[in-house]
Amino acid sequence: MIAGVVGLGAGLAVAELAAGLLSGAPSPVVAVGQTVIDGAPPALKDWAISNLGTANKPVLLAGTVIVLVAIASVAGVLAVGGRRRHAITIAGLIGVVGLLAVLSRPTSSPGHVVPTIVGTAVTMGVLWWLPTRLVPIAPVEVDRIDAEPVGPMGLDRRGFFRGSAAIGVGAAAVGGLGRLLQARSAIGDERATLLLPGPGEPATLPADAEIGVDGLTTFVTPNDDFFRIDTAFTVPQVSTDDWRLRIHGMVDREIELSFADLLDRPQIERYITISCVSNEVGGGLVGTARWQGVRLADVLRDAGVDPAAEQLVSRSIDGWTCGTPVEAATDGRDALLAIAMNGEPLPDRHGYPVRMVVPGLFGYVSATKWVTELELTTWDAFDAYWVPRGWAERGPVKTMTRIDRPRVGSSHGDGVVDIGGVAWAVHRGVSAVEIRLDDGPWVECELGGVPSDDTWRQWHHRWDATPGDHVVEARAVDGSGEVQPSEPRPPAPDGAQGYHRVRFTVNA
Ligand SMILES: Nc1nc2c(c(=O)[nH]1)N[C@H]1C(S)=C(S)[C@@H](COP(=O)(O)O)O[C@H]1N2
Ligand SMILES: [Mo]
Numbered sequence: 203m204i205a206g207v208v209g210l211g212a213g214l215a216v217a218e219l220a221a222g223l224l225s226g227a228p229s230p231v232v233a234v235g236q237t238v239i240d241g242a243p244p245a246l247k248d249w250a251i252s253n254l255g256t257a258n259k260p261v262l263l264a265g266t267v268i269v270l271v272a273i274a275s276v277a278g279v280l281a282v283g284g285r286r287r288h289a290i291t292i293a294g295l296i297g298v299v300g301l302l303a304v305l306s307r308p309t310s311s312p313g314h315v316v317p318t319i320v321g322t323a324v325t326m327g328v329l330w331w332l333p334t335r336l337v338p339i340a341p342v343e344v345d346r347i348d349a350e351p352v353g354p355m356g357l358d359r360r361g362f363f364r365g366s367a368a369i370g371v372g373a374a375a376v377g378g379l380g381r382l383l384q385a386r387s388a389i390g391d392e393r394a395t396l397l398l399p400g401p402g403e404p405a406t407l408p409a410d411a412e413i414g415v416d417g418l419t420t421f422v423t424p425n426d427d428f429f430r431i432d433t434a435f436t437v438p439q440v441s442t443d444d445w446r447l448r449i450h451g452m453v454d455r456e457i458e459l460s461f462a463d464l465l466d467r468p469q470i471e472r473y474i475t476i477s478c479v480s481n482e483v484g485g486g487l488v489g490t491a492r493w494q495g496v497r498l499a500d501v502l503r504d505a506g507v508d509p510a511a512e513q514l515v516s517r518s519i520d521g522w523t524c525g526t527p528v529e530a531a532t533d534g535r536d537a538l539l540a541i542a543m544n545g546e547p548l549p550d551r552h553g554y555p556v557r558m559v560v561p562g563l564f565g566y567v568s569a570t571k572w573v574t575e576l577e578l579t580t581w582d583a584f585d586a587y588w589v590p591r592g593w594a595e596r597g598p599v600k601t602m603t604r605i606d607r608p609r610v611g612s613s614h615g616d617g618v619v620d621i622g623g624v625a626w627a628v629h630r631g632v633s634a635v636e637i638r639l640d641d642g643p644w645v646e647c648e649l650g651g652v653p654s655d656d657t658w659r660q661w662h663h664r665w666d667a668t669p670g671d672h673v674v675e676a677r678a679v680d681g682s683g684e685v686q687p688s689e690p691r692p693p694a695p696d697g698a699q700g701y702h703r704v705r706f707t708v709n710a
Contacts, residue, residue: 206278207271208366208373209293209328214270215377217300217321222383227314228307228436229384230300230321235259235266236435237303244591248694251431251480255487259435270296274325281329282336289329297322308521328369335361388439393554396442396547401471401494408651413660417607418622421650421660422473423489425544430551431478431487431565433587438519438572442555447501447539451515451578454506461555464539467496472536472561475628475658479564479597480693484604484702488626490657493559495540498531502576507532511578515586516558516570524570525586526560527596528578535561535629536656539573561656562629564597564697594696601627601686602698603635603661603676608706614667615709621674622647622662623702631655631681637663639674647676655681669710675701 214231221229228236239247239262250258273296281289300318304310337358411421442461450456471494478487502514507528514526531537537560541548548554553571560568566588577584581595589595606623608614625632631652636644650660661676677686690700 203275203278204366205281205329205332205362206274206276206289208332208369209278209281209325210270210274210296211373211377212328212369213293213321213323213325215321215373215375215380216324217317218377218380218384220317220320220380222380222386224313224316226309226311227317228304229380230304230318231263231266231270232436233303233307233318234300235262237306238262238266239433239435247591248480251478252482252485252693255429262435277329282333284333286330286333290326293322293325293329296325309519332362332365332369335365337361389441389550389554392441393547393550396555398494398542398547399465399469401469403470405471405473405492405653407473407653410651411653411660413622413648413650413662415607415620415622415660415662417609417620418660418662419604419606419624421490421657422544423491425491425546425549425552428489428491428543428552429478429487431480432571433522434520434572437550439550440519440555440572440574445555445574447556447574447576449501449505449576449578451576452508452511452580453502453578454508457501457505459501464496464541464556467500469494469541470497470536470538471542472538472656473653474536474538474559474561474656475626476559476565476569477599477602477626477628479566479593479697481602481698482693483602483690483698483700484704485698488602488604488624488658491543492545493538493540494542494545495538495556495559498537498539498558498560499534501539502531502578505578507578510580512580513578513584515575515577515579515584516573517575517577518553518570518572519574520572522570523584523586524558524567525581525584525589525595526558526563526568530560530563530568536654537561537568562599564599566593567595567597592695597696599626599628600697600699601625601630601632601678601680601684603678603686603702605637605674605676605702605704608674608704610704611706613707613709616669617667619665619667619706619708620662621665621676622660623676624658625661625676625678626658627655627678627680627686628658629656630684632659632678633681633683634679635659635661635676636679637674637676639665640672644677667708669708671705671707673703673705675703677701 277289277292475490481487557571603625647663
């Protein structure tokens with residue numbers, strides 16, 4: 203087993219180094235992980251997003267490594283047991299899986315096979331060589347009367363362990379260097395030094411956007427705390443030098459924009475709340491940022507959209523696709539090709555250098571990160587990524603209210619208990635938030651200010667608490683006067699529905 207794991211480790215390490223030296227070639231582990239994500243049954247993906255949240259990728263990585271270690275152990279046992287050919291065959295099969303994964307990436311090119319081939323060859327070499335380090339001990343001749351008794355014929359394992367340790371240490375160093383080189387070739391430096399033009403009219407917040415109650419979610423979500431959802435196993439690294447946006451399909455004239463072209467256009471800045479269709483009632487897959495960018499409608503106008511076009515299909519560098527109603531991009535709302543988030547260039551996790559942000563639609567039908575292509579088409583002509591996987595073609599954000607305090611299961615002293623949170627009905631606005639305690643009457647809450655209908659809203663109520671165990675529920679009324687529906691529904695296929703309920707205790 204040691205032989206197998208050492209062989210695998212050496213191969214993977216060399217593959218990482220090759221991936222680091224050949225910029226753009228993915229490491230085979232990453233390619234396999236990504237292929238697993240794309241090929242996983244939709245139910246498993248939904249489960250991973252709702253139960254593992256943002257941790258779904260490290261869990262997948264750990265899973266991939268465990269499976270590989272198990273297979274490699276089998277190969278090692280075979281190699282040491284005298285069946286080196288079988289062991290080499292297994293290594294070859296792992297290599298083939300890696301190659302298929304690498305080549306199935308939408309960004310693949312023939313040179314990308316190099317890390318996998320070199321890595322596989324190294325694994326095969328180690329599996330061949332390490333067993334030869336187990337040297338049989340020849341029976342000792344008994345030529346003296348006081349000689350030690352003849353030991354059973356065995357194996358001298360010292361050479362094997364020395365060889366394994368040397369290869370293991372070497373692999374750790376080589377693999378580490380490979381990861382370092384891969385990180386260095388990323389766009390971190392470029393992003394850190396990128397200068398963006400200021401927005402024409404800076405967005406401002408009303409003074410009461412923050413109600414000023416401890417424990418409430420802040421109105422603006424800091425970039426580092428912003429939820430991340432996407433199907434990319436490693437974050438795509440797209441340089442502004444290479445970035446292009448191609449607009450084609452049902453348009454009068456196809457256009458292609460460079461990053462410089464985008465910067466030359468008028469910029470606007472808006473606070474917009476975005477949320478994920480997978481968010482459960484009370485969940486954290488929602489956030490608000492100050493986005494700066496170019497109006498999508500302006501760019502589309504230049505291309506001249508055919509009036510018969512219904513669906514705006516956006517495609518990211520990694521091949522992910524998203525279908526947005528054309529009217530959402532052109533009906534006057536602040537649909538953006540965004541380049542900045544809370545005053546900084548987009549973080550790479552959030553779509554550097556350019557992403558879409560469309561107020562009022564769930565992320566999977568509007569918020570394409572690393573966007574490189576816009577295609578005008580019809581609904582019949584194309585199903586975007588999540589649609590064949592069971593999610594609705596259209597995804598307007600549902601009215602939702604989250605209770606952030608009191609915390610679930612918390613205990614409070616007698617007196618006033620602050621109850622509060624955030625509510626959103628993006629692009630319709632929130633006109634009221636109501637709570638009720640223990641199935642009592644609905645009570646209207648204090649609301650924070652908002653810059654527009656496109657953001658969430660803080661809400662708060664000071665409750666003169668009575669001792670005992672309590673349940674608080676909250677609901678919002680949207681800008682058109684529609685009360686948030688109470689009937690609970692799961693996230694699939696078009697977003698969770700129902701009231702967030704929080705149990706807490708007030709001590710006597
Ligand atoms: N390229 C790409 N963009 C994507 C996705 C994706 O998988 N790939 N996921 C979308 C989904 S489902 C959501 S909810 C939002 C989340 O945006 P965030 O990660 O910046 O919070 O990104 C959207 N944009
Ligand atoms: Mo999402």
